[in-house]
Amino acid sequence: MSSFNHVEKIKYTSGQDSVVSLGEYILFEDTRAEEKFAVFKFFNNLNQKLYAVRFEVSQFDGSGALLEKSVLLHENFEAEANAPFVPNAKMRINFLCEKLGVKLLFAAFDRVKWENGEFKDNSYKFDRYAQTVPSAAPAPARVAAPAPKKSAQKQLKYGFSIRNVFRKNIAKFPKVFNVFVILVVLGFVIGAAFLFKNRSEMVYLDGFDLRVSDGRATICGYDGGQSAVTVPDKVGDYKITAIAKGAFSDRRIEKAVFGNQGELRIESGAFTHCDGLQSVSASAECGVIYVSEKGFENCPALKTVDLPTARLSRGSFSDSKQANSVCFDSFVSAEAVPLKDLFGGEEMTFKTVSVNCAEIPASFLEGVKAADFIARNPAAALGYGALKNVTLRITYGNWTGVSANSYYHYDSCDLLVDEVVAVNGESDTFILPSAVTKFEAGKFYRELSAVRSMKIVQMAGSFAPTAAFFQSFPNLERLSWSCASPEAGALQALSGLKYLELHAAAFSGNLDGLFGETTVSLETLVIDCNALPAGFFGEGRTGIVRAILLNTRAIDDLAGLSAQSLYLPATLAYDGALFGLLASADVNEFLFEGDKPQGAENFPENYVWNYTGIKDELYEF
Amino acid sequence: MTMTVWRIFCLASMVLFVAGVIALFVTRLLKNVYYHNFTQDELMRDAKTTNSRNAIYFTSGETKKYIKKYVVCKTAYDKYLVCNYAKSFSSVKFFVVEYTAHRRVLAVQQIVERQTGDASKVIALHRRCKYVNVVIGSVEGLEVNADVIRPLSLAKIRLYAFLKSFTIFLGLFVARHFLIELIVKNGAKYFMADFLNYIAIGGSLLLGLLSYFITVKCFRHRNTKAQSGGALEYEFL
Numbered sequence: 024m025s026s027f028n029h030v031e032k033i034k035y036t037s038g039q040d041s042v043v044s045l046g047e048y049i050l051f052e053d054t055r056a057e058e059k060f061a062v063f064k065f066f067n068n069l070n071q072k073l074y075a076v077r078f079e080v081s082q083f084d085g086s087g088a089l090l091e092k093s094v095l096l097h098e099n100f101e102a103e104a105n106a107p108f109v110p111n112a113k114m115r116i117n118f119l120c121e122k123l124g125v126k127l128l129f130a131a132f133d134r135v136k137w138e139n140g141e142f143k144d145n146s147y148k149f150d151r152y153a154q155t156v157p158s159a160a161p162a163p164a165r166v167a168a169p170a171p172k173k174s175a176q177k178q179l180k181y182g183f184s185i186r187n188v189f190r191k192n193i194a195k196f197p198k199v200f201n202v203f204v205i206l207v208v209l210g211f212v213i214g215a216a217f218l219f220k221n222r223s224e225m226v227y228l229d230g231f232d233l234r235v236s237d238g239r240a241t242i243c244g245y246d247g248g249q250s251a252v253t254v255p256d257k258v259g260d261y262k263i264t265a266i267a268k269g270a271f272s273d274r275r276i277e278k279a280v281f282g283n284q285g286e287l288r289i290e291s292g293a294f295t296h297c298d299g300l301q302s303v304s305a306s307a308e309c310g311v312i313y314v315s316e317k318g319f320e321n322c323p324a325l326k327t328v329d330l331p332t333a334r335l336s337r338g339s340f341s342d343s344k345q346a347n348s349v350c351f352d353s354f355v356s357a358e359a360v361p362l363k364d365l366f367g368g369e370e371m372t373f374k375t376v377s378v379n380c381a382e383i384p385a386s387f388l389e390g391v392k393a394a395d396f397i398a399r400n401p402a403a404a405l406g407y408g409a410l411k412n413v414t415l416r417i418t419y420g421n422w423t424g425v426s427a428n429s430y431y432h433y434d435s436c437d438l439l440v441d442e443v444v445a446v447n448g449e450s451d452t453f454i455l456p457s458a459v460t461k462f463e464a465g466k467f468y469r470e471l472s473a474v475r476s477m478k479i480v481q482m483a484g485s486f487a488p489t490a491a492f493f494q495s496f497p498n499l500e501r502l503s504w505s506c507a508s509p510e511a512g513a514l515q516a517l518s519g520l521k522y523l524e525l526h527a528a529a530f531s532g533n534l535d536g537l538f539g540e541t542t543v544s545l546e547t548l549v550i551d552c553n554a555l556p557a558g559f560f561g562e563g564r565t566g567i568v569r570a571i572l573l574n575t576r577a578i579d580d581l582a583g584l585s586a587q588s589l590y591l592p593a594t595l596a597y598d599g600a601l602f603g604l605l606a607s608a609d610v611n612e613f614l615f616e617g618d619k620p621q622g623a624e625n626f627p628e629n630y631v632w633n634y635t636g637i638k639d640e641l642y643e644f
Numbered sequence: 645m646t647m648t649v650w651r652i653f654c655l656a657s658m659v660l661f662v663a664g665v666i667a668l669f670v671t672r673l674l675k676n677v678y679y680h681n682f683t684q685d686e687l688m689r690d691a692k693t694t695n696s697r698n699a700i701y702f703t704s705g706e707t708k709k710y711i712k713k714y715v716v717c718k719t720a721y722d723k724y725l726v727c728n729y730a731k732s733f734s735s736v737k738f739f740v741v742e743y744t745a746h747r748r749v750l751a752v753q754q755i756v757e758r759q760t761g762d763a764s765k766v767i768a769l770h771r772r773c774k775y776v777n778v779v780i781g782s783v784e785g786l787e788v789n790a791d792v793i794r795p796l797s798l799a800k801i802r803l804y805a806f807l808k809s810f811t812i813f814l815g816l817f818v819a820r821h822f823l824i825e826l827i828v829k830n831g832a833k834y835f836m837a838d839f840l841n842y843i844a845i846g847g848s849l850l851l852g853l854l855s856y857f858i859t860v861k862c863f864r865h866r867n868t869k870a871q872s873g874g875a876l877e878y879e880f881l
Contacts, residue, residue, distance in 0.1 A: 070686070133712070134702060134708070134712035134728075142689060182757060183755075183757045183765050184755070185753055185755050186754045187751055187752065187754075188739070188752050188791070188793065189676075189750075189753075189793070191674075192675075192796055192863070193674070194863050196862050197805075197855065197859040201855055204848075204854075204855055205812065207851070208820070208844065208847060209816070209819060209820075211847065212823050212844050215841075215843075216824050216835065217827060218840075219828060219840060220831060223831050223834055225834035226830045227647070227831065227832070227834070232834075246646065
């Protein structure tokens, strides 16, 4: 049981802003013992633990007079930060004290001391430190120098070391290696680029892939994307001389135009599989274009080939069978190639075929039909039957745009209108059509050299075989000629003539004059005329084995005739005048077609009557 | 491949290269990461003397058991730091992390002291240092914090190495294309199809791959050299 008979709790309000303030106190009074004690409740207003505190306590009586002052010290305790605490002790005070006043003198916190109104650190004197710092010139900015590892370890021995451990995460070797990589790779690329530039033949200009050499270029590819391609004479500084295999293959081009001024070679496969290609063309002023075999292979849409300066090869347009208009110069090889072999197609039909060949062989239009054929070379040699498949118009030699119906294909030759344009070199028999008015036999010397037999019917026009004409038949052995007035010496070139038929109503001139200075030995001479003129046989220089008269009605004389036999037709009057002529003829045997005249006797034994074997002696042309 | 395709590749590579460079700068994969974030220490007192301005801060966290407070003294030309130990230690190691005004780490100093008194030696700070955090390292053999800087993780190292190597490869690819177009000009199309071009690309790729492995190896080597208490990070190495 407590001896205190009076306990009073008093709230203390002043000095609350101090670091340690008194919140309230309790007065314990023992009136019998006249003792009074106080217990305080303080507040630690700092954010640190409080370990010691010293207060000055002023004691006042009931009237407020100061009774006494004392010092309250508490230490070796722990009060939490920002929390009240009650020291575990009572303070004896004056019994007459009614009121207390406290004043904080000292407080010791966790990391600081408070004394007389200010904080004091408990170890370092700032004033002293600040005064020792010299006011010197600005030192260069420095960060605490990172001590090397070894020296740091050494400094440990001396008790203090500072080391800057801040690091940027930079590994040096990878950086150096990366720079090395970059330099190596770029150096290689630059070197390789220069090396390639100096050695490479390939150049890409204006959409063309070019292989260049000595200022000339071959087109190896094209990716210009245009449907109408013009192959120029020059690309950049390079002259285009060739188009290589695959240059335009599988490209979507519809039209190809060549503008070369010099030679251009289109190699095999240059325009292969150009499915959309419809026309290829060049102007007449272009240079020569050589098209190799399969240069335009498999171009199914190709319709127009207009290359007037092109020289083609067999199969140049192989499998491009829709072409219907072709114009070119000639062929690469000396030998001409049939048109069907150019395109690889049979039964093709062309609207226009225009060529400039020196020779148009017989097989040129074989297997194809051409509506319009133009031979731009007027001196072109035409093969026998070459134009028989032309259906509409022909331009050849001096003939321009004549109807194809004016082309006549005879067994021996071809006529264009009335001119012999081709000769059948396969036959040894030549029958000259009557419609011929122009025949330059010298042009066909090669073919005519093979002719052994020739028949010249009565010409409808003005054409008259001359000596020059017959010179083209050096090997002629048999001639049937309907001509009343042959040119003197016309047959002088026919030294090998064995069989001669002359047909005319009447003759002018004589046999010697016909052969000129040439000595000929005829095996058979057939004279088909109404009247055999005097002196026809001349001086008899022309040797005759058999002389045959056909349809003759009158003989002036037989002077100069020297033959083995003489056939006399029944149209002659077998009378004394005739027999008188026969008596003077140098003929071994007289063959009479008719009967012996009645009443006539004593004919020579060399008179053969009713001779029927003459047909065997006449040559069938 | 046509020239158009190569140019498309070049353009794509250029875009990726720029993206890679930006990624390398933005992600800052090699940026230091710290065990402790910046802490604004409590200012106890800021006093101005004749030729200096002294600010006393209370330490925080586990440091305050050993180092109660520190003063940052700024004179006309220098800045200094002095720490107040809780008691005298036979040996103490602590880190002073210096921050700029924008609270970016400026420097980290490791201080080791033996037979200390109540205060440390004077520690010079960087001119640009605005704030300081003191982190206890070890006290009398007791390790509290082995280091304040975390070692780089292997994943970051690998990612960085890959990004850098690939970016370099892309840059070389673009540079190669431009050089070829510049030097070879009309023949560039054919150089692209030439074996030399593929050697250049292949070489770039191989060297880039080598660069990756070298980068990873060098960083790992560096990390293992600076071994500290980040044991968790090293489990994967």
